[in-house]
Amino acid sequence: MRILSLLPSATEIVYALGLGDLLVGVTDECDHPPEARRHPIVSRADLASTAAPPGSGAPSPGGLPPAEVDRLVGERVAQGEALYSLDTDLIRELRPDLILAQDLCRVCAVPSGHVEEALERIGWQARVLSLDPGRLDDVIASIVAVGEAAGVEDRARRVAAALGERLERVRRATAGRRSRPTLALEWPDPPFAGGHWVPDMVRVAGGEPLLGKAGEPSRRLGWGEVAASQAEMVVVMPCGYRLDRARDEATTVAGRPELQAAREVWAVDASSSFSRPGPRLVDGVEALAGVLHPGCVPEPSPGMVARVR
Numbered sequence: 001m002r003i004l005s006l007l008p009s010a011t012e013i014v015y016a017l018g019l020g021d022l023l024v025g026v027t028d029e030c031d032h033p034p035e036a037r038r039h040p041i042v043s044r045a046d047l048a049s050t051a052a053p054p055g056s057g058a059p060s061p062g063g064l065p066p067a068e069v070d071r072l073v074g075e076r077v078a079q080g081e082a083l084y085s086l087d088t089d090l091i092r093e094l095r096p097d098l099i100l101a102q103d104l105c106r107v108c109a110v111p112s113g114h115v116e117e118a119l120e121r122i123g124w125q126a127r128v129l130s131l132d133p134g135r136l137d138d139v140i141a142s143i144v145a146v147g148e149a150a151g152v153e154d155r156a157r158r159v160a161a162a163l164g165e166r167l168e169r170v171r172r173a174t175a176g177r178r179s180r181p182t183l184a185l186e187w188p189d190p191p192f193a194g195g196h197w198v199p200d201m202v203r204v205a206g207g208e209p210l211l212g213k214a215g216e217p218s219r220r221l222g223w224g225e226v227a228a229s230q231a232e233m234v235v236v237m238p239c240g241y242r243l244d245r246a247r248d249e250a251t252t253v254a255g256r257p258e259l260q261a262a263r264e265v266w267a268v269d270a271s272s273s274f275s276r277p278g279p280r281l282v283d284g285v286e287a288l289a290g291v292l293h294p295g296c297v298p299e300p301s302p303g304m305v306a307r308v309r
Contacts, residue, residue: 006115027045086115137200166285180233184209186198189252202288211226237267243267
């Protein structure tokens with residue numbers, strides 16, 4: 001079988017299932033594990049210099065402030081312009097049997113419908129599996145779905161079970177502790193509350209998610225709404241940002257008057273363990289539990305979280 005991945009989280013799933021040798025193509029954003037970069041690139045972000053706002057898991061922009069990123073991407077979406085391009089000639093050359101795509105968010109990756117149209121144009125038949133998890137449990141289930149499509153269902157169920165056991169250990173460790181009111185900011189300017197799987201992650205880690213709703217898209221907020229939330233913990237997780245850029249944005253956020261009542265402000269490596277719906281979300285849950293309830297789980301890696309206040 002020849003597998004083509006059109007989103008970073010799917011690439012991570014493929015490797016988690018031990019199928020890296022079957023991967024024939026990836027996107028320019030697939031950077032984990034490092035060996036994923038060895039594969040031909042079939043999809044590129046047309047806004048590579050600007051990146052994408054909440055939900056994308058795309059690379060952070062080169063120096064552009066978040067408000068400018070939001071404006072530029074919003075303009076492209078409003079005009080109906082594509083945010084990603086497909087190398088159809090390369091797809092024809094690679095001859096994939098299984099293509100992993102998504103329809104969850106058009107600023108995340110090429111929509112599966114566009115992939116099917118491209119296959120029709122080049123006259124190639126392949127199965128297109130759309131991975132569109134809305135909740136944390138759905139992310140785990142998507143691993144099984146990929147395993148079934150690739151013919152390694154038993155292996156996929158073992159991987160999913162192991163991830164589920166890690167989540168259950170965190171639940172047990174935080175059980176009985178006070179749920180700390182937590183605002184997960186998935187974009188800092190304008191502010192967005194993390195949706196989809198993020199509220200589930202906060203809840204498993206022993207927090208009470210504020211403003212964002214599990215299974216629903218990330219939601220744009222007003223700063224007045226942020227102030228009224230009375231968040232005790234603020235976790236800044238800008239989509240596609242590594243810890244260094246997230247720390248910079250969290251430092252700015254921490255200085256806003258609307259958040260002066262918050263006891264703690266943290267930055268996290270969003271790209272690795274919060275933005276992408278793949279196996280490393282479990283790493284994010286474990287790190288978040290260590291932030292919300294120190295001592296209940298092993299201390300998070302310094303490269304994953306940083307306290308700014």
